[in-house]
Amino acid sequence: MPAGGCGLARKKLNFVSLVKGGDDDNNDDDNGGAFAVRAVFNVIFDDNGGAFAVRAVLNVIFDDNGGGFAVRAVLNVISDDNDGGAAVMSTLTAKLQDWIPRLVLSPSAAIIFVFVYAFIIYTGYLSLTDSRLLPSYGFVGLENYQKLWALPHWHRALLNLAIFGILYIVFCTAVGLLLAIFLDQRIRGEGFLRPIYLYPLALSFIVTGTAWKWFLDPGIGLENTVQRWGWEGFAFDWIKDRKLAIYTVVMAAVWQSSGFVMAIFLAGLRGVDDEIIKAAQMDGASGFTIYRRIIIPLVRPIFLSAFVILAHLAIKAYDLVIALTGGGPGQATELPATFMYSYTFTRSLMGIGASSAVIMLAMIFSIIVPYLYLELRQPKDRS
């Protein structure tokens, strides 16, 4: 307690011993790391009056009581007035304590600020310049955007994104909801089935792409196998077909992600109050009606969550296309993400690449920002 601490400290008037006194009091501390850091600072700053402030800060940061001794003692020495010293000490430590949370958060905040927001601004600026192989700062206004929208290649990427995105979202949601409802019927072996539906999520898109690329390959995959079974006329060569290749991307993506949608729907279904269902059963509602009229409306927010997450994954989709088709055949499976990469790094048209990235960001933010706004607002309204 303060009184004891002051007494102890006042006996040792030189600074080094004061600090050591603080350390002694701290031997009980579990926090070995803090102890080591303080020891290092003692070595560095020993006998250096200028270290007062630094050491005070460190003590307050790394320690809760023992460190207070040193600060308190220092201030007592300075002010030579015990009561006043204690008060000043308290205010000072309290102030520093107030700042610790912000100090702790600041590295992360700084990283996010630089690597996310500053980078977005930088890329945004590049999209207005004549950058080609390397960034260049000749301002050209919206020229890159005009060029971008004149490119058939970009239109192809957007069209593919629309096809891919819509089918990906619809199929994932349909399969996910179906599996979730079926699994919710007190299924024997649920603990066995559920992990099977989910494991693709643990895989890299590159692995998924490798597997499906071969599976869909007409020469050695499904087509070949079925033909060998005797259906000679069976043809399944979508992956080589310019018109149909994008649908193979959908197949592989749905295979990978539908388990996720199943998981969130199942969690939602399980969260529906049992008594509501019992009440509906007492009212004579059939199983189908209970789902259609009561349970599915109750999990409506999950449709929104699933949509938002799947939509943003669709816009970001890159790895899978690279591994499955490499964007081909031709430009048949080019998506904005692959377009950006090839324009920026392969074709050395960085300005156009940057402008396509800005448009991707705008697409995602127009979905995510309103969603997050709603999500973050609601708990506040409730309390």
Added chain:
Amino acid sequence: MSFLQIRDLEKSFGGLRVLKGLNIEIDAGGFLVLVGPSGCGKSTLLNAIAGLETIDGGDILLEGRSLTGLRPSARDMAMVFQSYALYPNMTVARNIAFGMEIRGVPKAERERAVRDVAETLQIGHLLKRRPSQLSGGQRQRVAMGRALVRSPRVFLFDEPLSNLDAKLRVDMRTEIKRLHQRLGATIVYVTHDQVEAMTLATHIAVLRDGALQQFATPVEIYNDPANLFVADFMGSPSMNLIPAVVERDGDGLVISMTRAREDALRLRVPQGLRRLYDGLGGRVGEEVIFGMRPEAIGEAAEAGDGDGGGVVSGECEIELVEPAGSDTYAVTTLGGVEVTARLRAESGVTAASRHVLTFALDRSVYFAPKDGTRLA
């Protein structure tokens, strides 16, 4: 000088003023109860005393020294929380010793202190358990143990009994009272339960919307409420608050209350009750709220009609009789509200019949209907 002093305390959250210039002080060994409905600011005030909330104005002084800027641990106070706030990852013994551990108290001393406290609270057999293995009442004891072991200058209790069932609550209430008497500790105790407030406190501060309504002893609060809010909030069963009109009859005053299907009940104020004449003399013809505790209304027995002890009587229709063991409550309607009289258990009063009730006007209080201020 008072031991703990709260001076002009101000606190706002955002733009909302939650503590509005509070002034409260108690002496060493006092038991201060902060009471009021939820959202009245009582917990905020307690947290401000503990140092868990900063304050925006005024000051809190302990033994004449300001606590402003002192960290919670530097204030030499212990707190018992509503949820008990036991560290889930530590045994009972470590929960109790954690504060000492941080202060660097040697192990042997810590163990001795834990043993002593465990003995006081009879939780010795629980020391090696974890909080999740304890019942509600046991957790409550451990939480008290954690506070006791520090022998602080002030104990702070934040609704400590509200999570216990009714019986346990009464037991723990008695135990807290006993501890207070034995230790002579200074206690600040928050509750929304006015029975707890009445039984435990040496002083009660009634709060409403962040403003102090009344600060007084339990007896004063009960018998002499400062305003309509305090009168209504404190006491169980609560005070009868009857709309009435003050009338003049010759040189005396009459309290008149309407009744259904019959003439108004008119109670003559005895000449000896100067307090009522002073307070109500200027209110003739006006409506007031006439407050009577249920036990101030009784059965006509020995006290007759007249100016004697300040007790007057009137015949009333009894609508309902509720025997409650030690007492019997009789209900009638006056001034459009239900009025409860607290009668002896062996009372012969029956429902749906007329009886003469006595009104101890010397114990009656009066409020202005508009703003609830005390008139007499």
Added chain:
Amino acid sequence: MSSSSRAPVVAPNRVLRACLYATLLVFAVYYLLPLYVMVMNSLKTLDEIRQGNMLAPPREWTVKPWGDAWSRAQIGVEATGLRPYFINSVLMVVPAVTISTVLGALNGYVLTKWTFRGANVVFALILLSCFIPFQIVLIPSARVLGFLGISGTTAGLVLIHIAYGIGFTTLFFRNYYASFPTELIRAAQIDGAGFFRIFWSILLPSSGPILAVSAIWQFTNIWNDFLFGASFGDFDSIPMTVALNNLVSSSSGVKEYNVHFAGAILAALPTLLVYVLSGRYFVRGLTAGAVKG
């Protein structure tokens, strides 16, 4: 996710339930088939793959493709197999997961228990970073890594993965700590514990599940990353996914499908293993952001 089921909503009609099980089994086959095909064909000789039925188990079992994929296959210019890249991935994943999880835990602690004015805005900005398309940061990231002298190194990739992982870890810990009783923090403050002591002695011992969720999520995401690895990796830092893609899509020589499959399984093995060992936490991470309450 709760594994308990309630009374079945659909009446226990025999035919209906048979259909139900049939559907669920068909989907199980659908999800398992690609893995089955990969495993089976990674154990066949190349000749057998070319002529044979992809669904049939090997007639002649061989583990040679696995050995080739691990230590002999041609990737890029050298025939090193995937081993060095596997090591690159491990060296990248361990520090990136550790640091981002520690930062996330501290951020979650500050953002729930030590809030200050503007903390919600900071959180919103951190959270938003989870959703950006990485194409928007590729060019400046390359510049900054170059400026810091760590382009093409594992350290550079670690930094990148920390930067774009903090959002997730912060979200996990913030949600978890939000339901941690604030009274416990207050009790510890009164006991004299400060910021770090409370974190270390009170919160961390109760954080096991969320540490697992966060670490598994980060591990899976970083191990499986391709875009950053492909953009910023150099020979001694290229991660497994990029090496696998190089192996599979290299145009030179004969396509050794069995080796490709073995390589793909090797690349998937660590995350699959984590999934099998701790699927519960894996699923919790997936659903953390999506399901409220």
